[in-house]
Amino acid sequence: MNTRREFIKRATVLGAGAFLSADLLAMKRNISSNDKIGLGVIGCRGQGWSNLNALLKVPEVECVALCDIDENVLSKRKEELSKLNIKPRIYSDYRKMLADKDVDIVVVATPDHWHCLQLIDACSAGKDVFCEKPVANSIYEAQLMNKAVQRYGRVVQVAQWQRSQQHFNDAIAFVHSGKLGKISAAKAWMYRTGTQPLPVVPNSPVPAGVNYDMWLGPARKRPFNKNHFHYEFRWFWDYAGGLMTDWGVHLIDMVLLGMKAGIPKSVMATGGKYVFPNDARETPDIQTALYDFGDFQMSWEHNMATGVGLYGMQHGIAFIGENGTLLLSRAGWEVRPDRDKIEAVPWTKASDNGLQKHAANFIDVVKSRKKEDLNCPFEAGAKVAIVSHFGNIAVRTGEKIYWNEAQNKFNVEKATQLVKPIYHNGWKLPVV
Structure with a gap:
C-alpha cells in the first residue's frame, strides 16, 4: 500500500463501524502535522460514531474533540478511542468545541432540531461540516442554513451517502x-x-x-x-x-x-x-x-x-x-x-461502502476547496x-x-x- 488512493480503495470495503487497521494507524503516524485535519464530533452515540469511524479511515483525519450532552456516552467513546492512542478533548457544550482552534472539520450528528444552530455556528466559526440528514427539522431552517453555507463559503457535505455508492x-x-x-x-x-x-x-x-x-x-x-x-x-x-x-x-x-x-x-x-x-x-x-x-x-x-x-x-x-x-x-x-x-x-x-466513500469525498473537497466536487452538497440535502x-x-x-x-x-x-x-x-x- 504505497499511496493514499490505494488505501482509500482498500478501506471502502470495510464496514463503516469497524475500527482502524494497523496499516492505517501506521500511515497516520507518517502524516505531517501540517497535513493533519482536526475533527470534532457533536453527538457521539449513534450515527455520529459511525461517521467518526468512517472519517478516521482517511489518513489525514485526526480526532481532536468530542462533544455530547451525555457524560456516559462521552466516557464510553473516550475509552474506546484511548485503546487506539487517540485522546480527544471532551466538551459538553458544542460552542466551546467550536472555539477550539485545532478543530478544522465538524460532524453534526445530534437530533434534527439541533442541526440548524450547530451547522450555522460551525460555519461562522470557520469550520467545514459533515452534517447528518435530514439537514433540518423545518423548511425555514433548511433555507436559513443554505444561506449560511453560501455566506461563509464552507465545505458542507450532507450524510446522504447513497450518492457516493x-x-x-x-x-x-x-x-x-x-x-x-x-x-x-x-x-x-x-x-x-x-x-x-x-x-x-x-x-x-x-x-x-x-x-x-x-x-x-x-x-x-x-x-x-x-x-x-x-x-x-x-x-x-x-x-x-x-x-x-x-x-x-x-x-x-x-x-x-x-x-x-x-x-x-x-x-x-x-x-x-x-x-x-x-x-x-x-x-x-x-x-x-x-x-x-x-x-x-x-x-x-x-x-x-x-x-x-x-x-x-x-x-x-x-x-x-x-x-x-x-x-x-x-x-x-x-x-x-x-x-x-x-x-x-x-x-x-x-459492492462498495457508501459511507466510507462519502467521507473520503468530503475530505478530498476540504483539501481542494472545489465544492462542485461534493457528492452531496448542502443544496441537495x-x-x-x-x-x-x-x-x-x-x-x-x-x-x-x-x-x-x-x-x-x-x-x-x-x-x-x-x-x-x-x-x-x-x-x-x-x-x-
Whole structure:
C-alpha cells in the first residue's frame, strides 16, 4: 500500500463501524502535522460514531474533540478511542468545541432540531461540516442554513451517502440515458419490518450525567421522558419528522436526482397511527404522500407493520417509464422492461461502502476547496429535506397544499404555520 488512493480503495470495503487497521494507524503516524485535519464530533452515540469511524479511515483525519450532552456516552467513546492512542478533548457544550482552534472539520450528528444552530455556528466559526440528514427539522431552517453555507463559503457535505455508492450512480445514469422513455411517475417507499410498539411510560428524573436542558435546546420545555431521548426522539415532532425525514430523505433524494426535479407544485397525504394506535409515538406509522412536480408525480409510502414492500422490496425507488421500470435499493438495481421495449438489466448487487466513500469525498473537497466536487452538497440535502417536510405538513394538516415560492408559504394558513419553528428556552433562530 504505497499511496493514499490505494488505501482509500482498500478501506471502502470495510464496514463503516469497524475500527482502524494497523496499516492505517501506521500511515497516520507518517502524516505531517501540517497535513493533519482536526475533527470534532457533536453527538457521539449513534450515527455520529459511525461517521467518526468512517472519517478516521482517511489518513489525514485526526480526532481532536468530542462533544455530547451525555457524560456516559462521552466516557464510553473516550475509552474506546484511548485503546487506539487517540485522546480527544471532551466538551459538553458544542460552542466551546467550536472555539477550539485545532478543530478544522465538524460532524453534526445530534437530533434534527439541533442541526440548524450547530451547522450555522460551525460555519461562522470557520469550520467545514459533515452534517447528518435530514439537514433540518423545518423548511425555514433548511433555507436559513443554505444561506449560511453560501455566506461563509464552507465545505458542507450532507450524510446522504447513497450518492457516493457506485450502483446508485449507475442506476441514476441509466435514468438519465433516456432508455426508459418518458418517466411520468416515480415511487419511493420504506416498509419497516420488526417495529415494536413504543410503550407509554411516565416522565422520570433526568439520568445522571445528562445535561437535559442542553439536549432540549430550542425545543419546547417539557419533563424528561425516555421515549423522547436518544434514538426514539425521531418519533416526536418537536425533534424530528418520523420515517418521512429519516428514510425519506435518502430515497426521495434519488428521485429528485434522477428526475432533475426541483420543488413540487403541490402535495397531498394521508396517514396516521394505524399499526400501533395506542403507543407513545406522535409521527405516523403508515403514511402515503403524493407529489405533483408538474411533469411527473411521485409517491412516498411508509409502513411500520411489515417488511413486504412494493415490488417485493422492503425499501426502494421505482422510476416508471414508458419502456420499463427501474428498481433501486441499497441492495442493488435492475430494469424490468415493458413488453421487450428495451433490454432487461439483471439485478446488480451493491459492492462498495457508501459511507466510507462519502467521507473520503468530503475530505478530498476540504483539501481542494472545489465544492462542485461534493457528492452531496448542502443544496441537495436542503432540497430533499424541504420536500420531505412538505409530505409531513400535508399529513399533519389533512389538506392538499400548494407551495407559493415567491411568498415562501402554502395556500393553507395552518400549513404555513409549520414552515418556521418557534425557538424556546432563550435560544434564537440565527440571523444570516
